[in-house]
Amino acid sequence: MRSITIGESTFSCQPDETVLETLLRENVQIPNGCRQGLCQACMMRSLDTPPPVSAQAGLKDTLQKQNYFLSCICRPEQDMTVALPNQQGASIEAVVIEKQLLTPDIVHLVLEYQSQFNFFAGQFVNLKRPDGLTRSYSIANIPQHENILEFHIRHLPNGQFSSWVHDELELGASVAISEAQGSCHYLPGRAEQPLLLIGTGSGLAPLYGIISDALAQDHSGPIHLYHGSRDLNGLYFIDEMRELAAEFENFHYTPCVSGEGIESDHVRGRAHEIALSSAESLSGWRVFLCGHPEMVSHTKKMAFMKGASISDIYTDAFHVIQDKK
Numbered sequence: 501m502r503s504i505t506i507g508e509s510t511f512s513c514q515p516d517e518t519v520l521e522t523l524l525r526e527n528v529q530i531p532n533g534c535r536q537g538l539c540q541a542c543m544m545r546s547l548d549t550p551p552p553v554s555a556q557a558g559l560k561d562t563l564q565k566q567n568y569f570l571s572c573i574c575r576p577e578q579d580m581t582v583a584l585p586n587q588q589g590a591s592i593e594a595v596v597i598e599k600q601l602l603t604p605d606i607v608h609l610v611l612e613y614q615s616q617f618n619f620f621a622g623q624f625v626n627l628k629r630p631d632g633l634t635r636s637y638s639i640a641n642i643p644q645h646e647n648i649l650e651f652h653i654r655h656l657p658n659g660q661f662s663s664w665v666h667d668e669l670e671l672g673a674s675v676a677i678s679e680a681q682g683s684c685h686y687l688p689g690r691a692e693q694p695l696l697l698i699g700t701g702s703g704l705a706p707l708y709g710i711i712s713d714a715l716a717q718d719h720s721g722p723i724h725l726y727h728g729s730r731d732l733n734g735l736y737f738i739d740e741m742r743e744l745a746a747e748f749e750n751f752h753y754t755p756c757v758s759g760e761g762i763e764s765d766h767v768r769g770r771a772h773e774i775a776l777s778s779a780e781s782l783s784g785w786r787v788f789l790c791g792h793p794e795m796v797s798h799t800k801k802m803a804f805m806k807g808a809s810i811s812d813i814y815t816d817a818f819h820v821i822q823d824k825k
């Protein structure tokens with residue numbers, strides 16, 4: 501008989517019982533639906549041992565890598581400590597070591613941490629200020645940069661957290677960070693697969709991390725980045741991207757400006773429309789979409805219509821929490 505630990509409680513899993521059946525029998529509330537491994541409502545994460553491979557059927561490869569599994573089809577092969585996807589592990593403290601403007605409203609924030617911290621570039625963490633106000637931001641750097649986390653934080657009108665970061669957060673100040681979450685990141689393997697990355701505004705942050713990761717892991721297939729903004733203020737890292745494109749012949753960078761009457765030598769139009777029109781078919785491509793929720797949702801459908809497999813489309817929609825004044 502195997503044991504299942506969740507939070508402070510440990511339960512015995514009967515032979516032939518699934519993790520979901522064990523937890524429901526013990527009155528632990530676990531979301532569920534089909535109970536056949538189809539709807540993914542019952543997804544959980546193993547915090548210690550890898551779950552049985554059969555319990556990860558149909559999950560994105562990036563979720564499998566993080567030990568997520570479907571509890572309704574998981575018959576444990578060993579004792580497991582599990583959690584729901586939204587159950588946070590302990591947060592750690594990090595210190596601001598760099599803060600500089602990338603554009604008039606996007607700041608590059610660099611935090612240094614001392615504790616053990618695992619992440620993939622492109623995942624997000626919750627940053628918490630001392631009064632408890634918390635917001636999610638994507639990680640823009642790869643783990644090889646020891647003990648450093650980089651973020652691109654856009655100053656939102658009336659945004660309490662982003663205003664605090666822009667106006668008050670000082671070098672040396674401490675910020676709490678949650679464990680890294682999310683499945684929008686690069687995984688090695690299929691090194692020759694073409695990659696298409698489309699982002700708007702500070703959606704470049706996770707994409708920059710993903711590109712850095714892919715190049716660091718010798719991805720050999722073409723990597724196409726389309727970064728879009730309505731105006732020139734929303735485009736940044738242009739020199740860095742062009743330098744990267746000069747260094748790696750498989751990396752291609754297209755900055756796009758969609759606003760009317762703006763003079764620039766960038767491609768005119770919306771990044772996702774330009775990107776989609778430049779590929780005849782996306783069959784076999786891996787696609788990453790980050791930024792405005794409508795762009796992400798629309799482009800996900802269009803990429804699928806153009807032949808990309810749903811399992812090869814990774815998204816990070818930047819939903820804005822409207823703060824009251």
Ligand code: FES
Nearest residue numbers: 533534535540572
């Ligand atoms: S309840 Fe639907 S996949 Fe588990």
